[in-house]
Amino acid sequence: MLGKYSVGTGDRFAHQAKAQLKACIQALDSGIEVIPVWNKSNREHNIIGSEPSSVRTAADDAARALDWRLPYFLDADHITLETVGRFLAPCDFYTIDVADFIGQPADAADIDEFVARRSSLAGKIQLPGIDVPFEISSDDLRHTAQKFLAAIKIAGQVYRTILAAKGEGNFVPEVSMDETDRAQSPVELLIILAAIADEGITIQTIAPKFSGRFNKGVDYVGDLAQFEREFALDVAAIQYAVAHFGLPANLKLSVHSGSDKFSIYPAIHRTMKKFDAGVHLKTAGTTWLEELIGLAESGGAGLALAKEIYAEAFSHREELCAPYATVIDIVPARLPSPTEVSAWTSEQYTSALRHVPNAPAYNSSLRQLLHVGFKVAAKMGPRYLSLLESNETIIGLNVTENLYNRHIAPVFLGRNA
Numbered sequence: 563m564l565g566k567y568s569v570g571t572g573d574r575f576a577h578q579a580k581a582q583l584k585a586c587i588q589a590l591d592s593g594i595e596v597i598p599v600w601n602k603s604n605r606e607h608n609i610i611g612s613e614p615s616s617v618r619t620a621a622d623d624a625a626r627a628l629d630w631r632l633p634y635f636l637d638a639d640h641i642t643l644e645t646v647g648r649f650l651a652p653c654d655f656y657t658i659d660v661a662d663f664i665g666q667p668a669d670a671a672d673i674d675e676f677v678a679r680r681s682s683l684a685g686k687i688q689l690p691g692i693d694v695p696f697e698i699s700s701d702d703l704r705h706t707a708q709k710f711l712a713a714i715k716i717a718g719q720v721y722r723t724i725l726a727a728k729g730e731g732n733f734v735p736e737v738s739m740d741e742t743d744r745a746q747s748p749v750e751l752l753i754i755l756a757a758i759a760d761e762g763i764t765i766q767t768i769a770p771k772f773s774g775r776f777n778k779g780v781d782y783v784g785d786l787a788q789f790e791r792e793f794a795l796d797v798a799a800i801q802y803a804v805a806h807f808g809l810p811a812n813l814k815l816s817v818h819s820g821s822d823k824f825s826i827y828p829a830i831h832r833t834m835k836k837f838d839a840g841v842h843l844k845t846a847g848t849t850w851l852e853e854l855i856g857l858a859e860s861g862g863a864g865l866a867l868a869k870e871i872y873a874e875a876f877s878h879r880e881e882l883c884a885p886y887a888t889v890i891d892i893v894p895a896r897l898p899s900p901t902e903v904s905a906w907t908s909e910q911y912t913s914a915l916r917h918v919p920n921a922p923a924y925n926s927s928l929r930q931l932l933h934v935g936f937k938v939a940a941k942m943g944p945r946y947l948s949l950l951e952s953n954e955t956i957i958g959l960n961v962t963e964n965l966y967n968r969h970i971a972p973v974f975l976g977r978n979a
């Protein structure tokens with residue numbers, strides 16, 4: 563069972579598990595249990611050329627080295643029926659991604675059956691902690707089933723594949739619907755949860771798509787008040803679903819943040835407090851940017867390599883950005899030329915890259931380009947990895963500080979970064 567508070571972190575090159583775990587130890591020292599989950603998608607493994615078992619080794623080694631006695635998990639991130647196989651042995655958390663099946667036609671008989679079985683949801687529902695009753699029409703019920711039932715049936719297939727391999731109670735199932743164009747409303751979320759319960763999936767976390775833009779590695783863009791309203795309704799819908807649909811009591815929202823959604827962290831924290839709710843905060847691969855910051859900070863060969871990576875990423879920016887086109891907004895005119903960057907000091911490089919939104923030198927275009935540029939470092943292979951190893955201390959400090967101060971403390975402790 564996943565604990566109430568958990569944080570998903572990425573570690574593209576499998577060198578920072580200890581530094582990341584130190585952030586959870588710091589949380590524990592501040593009086594709060596935040597369970598670490600290491601997430602890595604099939605796409606990431608393919609780009610890096612790594613196997614899921616390497617994540618297991620890194621996590622187990624870190625837990626042993628730091629004497630971490632609480633649970634920790636390995637998330638097979640955004641897996642499907644086609645990709646789940648290689649994650650069955652090493653992982654114990656599965657983000658079942660069915661976004662591609664949203665909107666696909668479900669069997670007409672299945673839809674009728676669902677609408678009939680859940681007809682009592684149509685009408686006014688009083689959600690816990692929400693003053694205004696939730697209104698669901700029978701059209702909402704049918705339209706939501708038409709749009710999502712096929713995807714949920716697929717989630718059931720993936721779930722049963724994992725269940726057959728691992729056995730009940732030996733893994734955390736999540737269903738994710740975030741990588742799609744349109745946000746799901748709280749009404750849709752409630753109906754989706756009913757269908758997930760009917761499918762027999764014992765989900766512990768669900769990742770809807772929220773309103774607003776969740777670009778990779780940079781802050782949230784959207785209406786903060788609307789986000790907070792919807793987030794509260796989502797949390798209330800989950801509490802209702804636990805009470806009425808027989809879903810696991812620890813079911814909670816999984817926020818696939820794409821990292822660094824600093825401006826919504828206070829709203830998430832307030833809502834968690836108000837509803838006494840848990841949350842899983844999934845951050846993406848910004849740990850790799852902390853590696854670059856640490857290398858740049860170390861000067862010498864580290865700084866030279868960080869500059870070389872920028873130059874390579876700059877000259878291949880179109881191909882690097884293509885797979886992430888919907889989740890990045892780079893302004894080409896804001897990207898410094900590699901010649902300019904080659905003359906930078908450590909301080910200039912780190913202050914352009916480090917995510918301090920109001921700092922004058924911070925450059926979100928450069929940050930986003932480097933964020934998707936991990937393929938460049940992957941291609942360097944041992945050259946990159948050996949510099950990570952020789953600069954382990956300075957990089958580790960950046961990784962821990964970033965995860966604790968900029969993510970864990972604001973979300974789980976309500977402290978500003």
Ligand SMILES: [Zn+2]
Pocket residue numbers: 640738740741769818
């Ligand atoms: Zn996601």
